[in-house]
Amino acid sequence: MPLSIAMIGCGGMARAHLNGLIELNKHDYDFQLTSVCDTVDSRTAEFAKTARKEMGMQPTSYRDFRLMLKDSRPDAVIIATDHRLHHVLSVPCLEAGCHVMTEKPLAITIRAGKTMIDAADRSGVILAVAEQYRRGEEQRAIKAALDAGAIGRPYMIFRQGGGVGSGIFCGTPWRHMKEDVGGGPMLDNGVHDADLFIYWLGSVEEITAATATFESSRSGKITTGEHATIEPTADDTGLAIVRFSNGVLGQWSESWAMHGAGFGHTVIYGSEGSINDGVLNRDGEEPVDRETLIATYRQDDLFPHGITNSVTLEQLEFFECIKTGGRPEIDGMVGLEAQAICYAVYESTAAGGIPIKVQDVVSGKVDTYQRELNQSLGI
Numbered sequence: 234m235p236l237s238i239a240m241i242g243c244g245g246m247a248r249a250h251l252n253g254l255i256e257l258n259k260h261d262y263d264f265q266l267t268s269v270c271d272t273v274d275s276r277t278a279e280f281a282k283t284a285r286k287e288m289g290m291q292p293t294s295y296r297d298f299r300l301m302l303k304d305s306r307p308d309a310v311i312i313a314t315d316h317r318l319h320h321v322l323s324v325p326c327l328e329a330g331c332h333v334m335t336e337k338p339l340a341i342t343i344r345a346g347k348t349m350i351d352a353a354d355r356s357g358v359i360l361a362v363a364e365q366y367r368r369g370e371e372q373r374a375i376k377a378a379l380d381a382g383a384i385g386r387p388y389m390i391f392r393q394g395g396g397v398g399s400g401i402f403c404g405t406p407w408r409h410m411k412e413d414v415g416g417g418p419m420l421d422n423g424v425h426d427a428d429l430f431i432y433w434l435g436s437v438e439e440i441t442a443a444t445a446t447f448e449s450s451r452s453g454k455i456t457t458g459e460h461a462t463i464e465p466t467a468d469d470t471g472l473a474i475v476r477f478s479n480g481v482l483g484q485w486s487e488s489w490a491m492h493g494a495g496f497g498h499t500v501i502y503g504s505e506g507s508i509n510d511g512v513l514n515r516d517g518e519e520p521v522d523r524e525t526l527i528a529t530y531r532q533d534d535l536f537p538h539g540i541t542n543s544v545t546l547e548q549l550e551f552f553e554c555i556k557t558g559g560r561p562e563i564d565g566m567v568g569l570e571a572q573a574i575c576y577a578v579y580e581s582t583a584a585g586g587i588p589i590k591v592q593d594v595v596s597g598k599v600d601t602y603q604r605e606l607n608q609s610l611g612i
């Protein structure tokens with residue numbers, strides 16, 4: 234029997250998931266997209282139409298995910314909604330025996346994330362986090378280069394990203410509202426960074442940080458096609474010092490309040506060289522460009538069937554884990570750790586800028602920033 238797949242949330246990122254499914258279908262991977270669910274009918278209609286045209290599949294459209302679960306009983310669900318809903322939607326799916334892959338971050342708060350991990354454990358099903366950045370060719374090559382000692386012993390990482398100005402990021406007002414998103418760019422974009430920190434350099438011990446909300450009003454075109462003006466309740470900027478367990482130091486920032494030109498850099502320094510945005514520079518040697526780095530350190534088994542689209546790869550791994558009983562590379566616990574690094578930024582800010590141990594965020598010992606979110610969610 235082919236795996237039966239359902240999608241909840243048919244917005245921006247879900248389109249990348251639909252494209253991933255289309256690519257898997259082209260490789261004759263054995264699955265059926267049986268249902269699509271969104272509160273906006275035009276979005277499910279568009280997804281169903283594309284699934285029909287591109288894959289010859291006939292997913293049923295639903296507005297209510299509970300009805301979808303009852304009617305269609307999918308094997309697995311891909312969730313791509315605003316952060317506030319990740320646990321609200323995941324837990325009933327997991328309890329119904331469905332394997333779940335939720336978009337990043339795992340959940341809106343650490344406590345919400347733990348309800349998902351507990352539900353998966355209770356039901357004996359897979360909970361995976363759709364965190365695709367580390368699956369990119371460059372990111373995989375950087376990991377292999379670091380492991381091979383290409384820059385010697387890692388000393389420092391600098392990761393900065395930003396843009397947006399006073400617009401509405403991705404045309405989605407919810408991204409600027411604390412109650413829907415949890416935190417601004419240090420969570421939304423930052424959780425990708427945090428996952429790469431763990432992947433490349435190991436666990437993060439401590440974060441010292443400050444966040445700010447520079448833009449009190451934002452406006453722009455939103456995904457409905459209308460023009461909107463909003464008053465954000467979430468921060469739009471964060472800067473942090475990252476202390477890794479192995480002594481590596483990091484300087485990390487993300488901002489959605491950068492006017493003029495945005496920027497983004499990822500640079501790792503070690504005792505013998507550096508990797509600057511994918512270019513390897515070793516002391517006294519010619520730089521190795523990104524393409525050569527990727528070719529040198531490529532591990533073919535990480536790109537089955539020659540697939541390089543990172544979303545397709547995460548879906549393939551999720552489906553294979555369901556079939557074989559394997560554990561996904563980014564399961565609930567790995568997702569929770571990345572989320573806790575981001576929340577350590579917010580907890581440090583809430584505590585007046587003092588260093589916060591990531592494990593105290595994981596354990597729930599430190600939760601001042603998240604408390605009002607947990608209270609409003611009743612968890």
Ligand SMILES: NC(=O)c1ccc[n+]([C@@H]2O[C@H](COP(=O)([O-])OP(=O)(O)OC[C@H]3O[C@@H](n4cnc5c(N)ncnc54)[C@H](O)[C@@H]3O)[C@@H](O)[C@H]2O)c1
Nearest residue numbers: 242243244245246247270271272273313314315336337405
């Ligand atoms: N991995 C990445 O690179 C990446 C990139 C963008 C977004 N994301 C993540 O994807 C998720 C969604 O982001 P987006 O940009 O697609 O947002 P979006 O607003 O474009 O899409 C969310 C969709 O969920 C639908 N929805 C809301 N409530 C629902 C409910 N109760 N039942 C069913 N559908 C519901 C909305 O109508 C909307 O169509 C977020 O977790 C975000 O962080 C990940």
